[in-house]
Amino acid sequence: MDLLNALVALLNFVIVPAVAYGSQLALGALGVTLIYGILRFSNFAHGDTMAFGAMATILVTWWLQGLGVSLGPLPTALLALPFGIAFTALLVLVTDRLVYRFYREQKAAPVILVIVSMGVMFITNGLVRFIIGVDDQQFDDGARFLISARDFKEMTGLQEGLAVKSTAMLTVVVAIIVVVALFWFLNRTRTGKSMRAFSDNEDLALLSGIDPERVVRITWIIVAALATIAGALYGLDKGFKPFTYFQLLLPIFAAAIVGGLGSPLGAIAGGFVIAFSEVTITYAWKKVVGYVVPWWEPEGLVQLLSTDYKFAVSFAILVIVLLFRPTGLFKGKSV
Amino acid sequence: MSLTSRDALLFLGVFILIAATGVTQSWNVALGILNMGLVSAIMALGVNMQWGYAGLFNVGIMGFVALGGLGAVVVSMPPVNEAWAAGGLRIVGGLALGLATIVAAALAWKRLPAGALRALVMVAILIAGFFVFREVFDPGVAAVESVNPASTGYLGGLGLPVLLAWPVGALLAAGAAWAVGKTALGLRSDYLAIATLGIAEIIIAMMKNEDWLARGVKNVIGIPRPVPYEINLQQDPSFVERVNAWGFDPVTASSIMVKLLYMSLFLSVLLFLLWLAQSALHSPWGRMMRAIRDNEVAAEAMGKDVTARHLQVFVLGSAVCGLAGAMMATLDGQLTPGTYQPLRFTFLIWVMVIVGGSGNNFGAVLGGLLIWYLWIMVEPFGLILLQGVTAGMADGSPLKAHLIDSAAHMRLLTMGIILLLVLRFSPRGLIPER
Structure with a gap:
């Protein structure tokens, strides 16, 4: 019985949050890794693109809520997502046309593009603050819990409750759908194959008649979709706050690098590696330990690191990977 | 090698801008901008060493600056x-x-x-x-x-004179830079960027949470000053007498006096560093650095140890940022870990270096002064602009209120646009490398 309680506590406090967080990171890292594979630079503006996408989704959600539209138990934001994606796609396509294309034609060094993306980051960040302000925004509606802790306790008679937020569940379901669709697109369609060809060998791809600008455009649209979905899901799950998205940049990059920059499969694996390490290392294990070894009463919270150091976890994993396997778990690009 | 008349005119232009603030607003404000501008110029010098000399992309400036501030607390506060x-x-x-x-x-x-x-x-x-x-x-x-x-x-600290904290702040930053450089240099350039981004966040998290070290978010206030306090000047009869003789109000004069003293301290540090940086850049070492930057493979073939030189210049540049951080904490008289924001302390410094002219020390200094001035002034200018735009709207309309409230966010937008425009149309900056 105690073991069962320990298991439920573990599920409730570690596994469910880590799976949801991991899905959000994986979606973010997929965007970073796609840009890296096709456009060949690390996009520092990605966090703020996510913020922009989430903001666009929120604004449309409010509009829909004002019209009285509702999805019942599901959050209205789901309905607003396509609009958010459209706005974000417009933003990144305009940015690409006005900013990045010039450097692509010049064949500028990747690090110049990174600095340029820093400028784009400033502008996107400024836009988001300008439009929606810096305060917290709530846009979650519909059912709050899939299972609430009380219902679970009544159902099973266990001491520990298991609460699954509907947003966490939604995050995972949406992430799975998006990832399946993305892999189907990359592996099965002509356009997807031309994207992979372009990523593997630009010259050969050009030689076989692939239009590079079209590949770039499609990449940006996919990245906008991924960023908006990741941003909106993160916002639904944890509340929207413009500056948190900038802080997500580190775990997202860590996930992409751990998986191997340029490898979509790696980005997903990396996202979950980072999320699980972050949650397990900053979780206070006292409760679980109490159930498993009841005779030992630990003094503290049995927490390896305080939650404020969650950046340190992604950083440490990043350093370990850099030291021992610089190309990442799934052989990414090394240059 | 040295300044051309065009460069001198640019510097003169920035000083006229600052002086104009002095004439139209107050000399207190103008000197305040100048002092932080000088500190920013030193940070920009440090980043210019890493990026301009060696092509290293450091986005963890905030962390090194914060470590410098920690140095000020550790050295100068009483134990x-x-x-x-x-x-x-x-x-x-x-x-x-x-x-x-x-x-x-x-x-x-x-x-x-x-x-x-x-x-x-x-x-x-x-x-x-x-x-x-x-x-x-x-x-x-x-x-x-x-x-x-x-x-x-x-x-608490060691209770030593605060000026001693400046080199100590530089040493702390150098130590952190060594550890980061040791792991991330020699790999791809983006990896260094991500690693420095991470270490900066960790340093700030540490300073916010390790209360035993520098009180965390409870802040350390009252860091001793290298210059007299305003109140002491106001109570000093000889000072008051002299100021009265010149026809100034003692209260204003005392705060201007303090700012002038800070300015002379900062200016001497800046000039000394500038001299060092210029001599280094034009020595064989500087030429070697630039050769490595322009073609690593060729430099390595000539027997240069690229990774070791990168580590060296990375540590040096970060130390300069740490020095600037210690100076800033001294100027503020406090250490407030909550105020260290990457946009303000990392990316803004990058704008300074790029706009000023990467690879040119004078450019970095000019960029530091100019961009700091703009960073401060964009907010009031933005407010005036938005008030102009919204003048036709009815009072109390939510859009008008929102726009006026948003003036504070004009800064980021403007800085981003400046950075992109310079990168596009004048990628070598205001004072290009030569």
Whole structure:
């Protein structure tokens, strides 16, 4: 019985949050890794693109809520997502046309593009603050819990409750759908194959008649979709706050690098590696330990690191990977 | 090699801008902008060493600046003897144990033959070391933090003169830079960017949470000054008499006097660093750095140790940023870890370097002064602009209120646009490398 309680506590406090967080990171890292594979630079503006996408989704959600539209138990934001994606796609396509294309034609060094993306980051960040302000925004509606802790306790008679937020569940379901669709697109369609060809060998791809600008455009649209979905899901799950998205940049990059920059499969694996390490290392294990070894009463919270150091976890994993396997778990690009 | 008349005109232009603030608003404001501008110029010099000389992309400037500020606290605040008695030894012992663990793990990795055993031993040492460290360290921290937490609750500093903190701040930053550089240099350029981004966030997280070190978010205030306090000047009869003779109000004059003293301190540091940086850049060492930057493979073929030189210049540049951080904490008279924002302390410095002219020390200084001026002035200008735009709207309309409230966010937008415009149309900056 105690073991069962320990298991439920573990599920409730570690596994469910880590799976949801991991899905959000994986979606973010997929965007970073796609840009890296096709456009060949690390996009520092990605966090703020996510913020922009989430903001666009929120604004449309409010509009829909004002019209009285509702999805019942599901959050209205789901309905607003396509609009958010459209706005974000417009933003990144305009940015690409006005900013990045010039450097692509010049064949500028990747690090110049990174600095340029820093400028784009400033502008996107400024836009988001300008439009929606810096305060917290709530846009979650519909059912709050899939299972609430009380219902679970009544159902099973266990001491520990298991609460699954509907947003966490939604995050995972949406992430799975998006990832399946993305892999189907990359592996099965002509356009997807031309994207992979372009990523593997630009010259050969050009030689076989692939239009590079079209590949770039499609990449940006996919990245906008991924960023908006990741941003909106993160916002639904944890509340929207413009500056948190900038802080997500580190775990997202860590996930992409751990998986191997340029490898979509790696980005997903990396996202979950980072999320699980972050949650397990900053979780206070006292409760679980109490159930498993009841005779030992630990003094503290049995927490390896305080939650404020969650950046340190992604950083440490990043350093370990850099030291021992610089190309990442799934052989990414090394240059 | 030295300044052309065009460059001198640019510098003159910036000083006229600042002086115009002095004439139209107040000299206090103008000197305030100038002082922070000088500190920013020093940060820009440091980044220019890394990026301009060597092409290293550091996005962790905020962390190194913050470490400099920590240096100011550690050196100049008076020690808290009670706290030392309560848990100082435990903390020092804990830190020593932690360091010993890392060294032991590294030694094990180097000495043992490769294989599963080696990895196992290293992981075992690290895990055991971590728990021993926490066992020794945590009670010490609890003891120190419970000593009069409202006003101290930390170990305090060494109680030495604050000017000594400036080189110490530089050393702290150099140490952190060495550790980062050792792991991330020699790999791809983006990896250094991500690693520095990470270390900066960790340094800030550490400064916010380790209350025993510098009170965390409770802030350390009242860092001793290298210059007299305004109130002392106002009570000094000879000062008041002289100021009255010149026809100034003693209160205003005292605060201007203090700012002028700070300015002369900062200016001498800046000029000294500028001289050092210029001599280094035009020495064989500087030419070697630029050769490495322009073609690493060729430089390596000529027998230059690229990774070692990169590490060297990375540490030097970060040390300069740390120095600037210590100077800034001295100027503010406080250390407030909550105010360190990457946009303000990392990316803004990058705008300074790019706009000023990467690879040129004078350019970095000019960029530091100019961009700092704009950073301060964009907000009032933006407000005026938005008031103009919204003048036709009805009072009390929500859009008008929102736009006026948003004036504060004009800064980021403007800085981004400036950065992109310079990169596009004048990528070599205002004072290009030559």
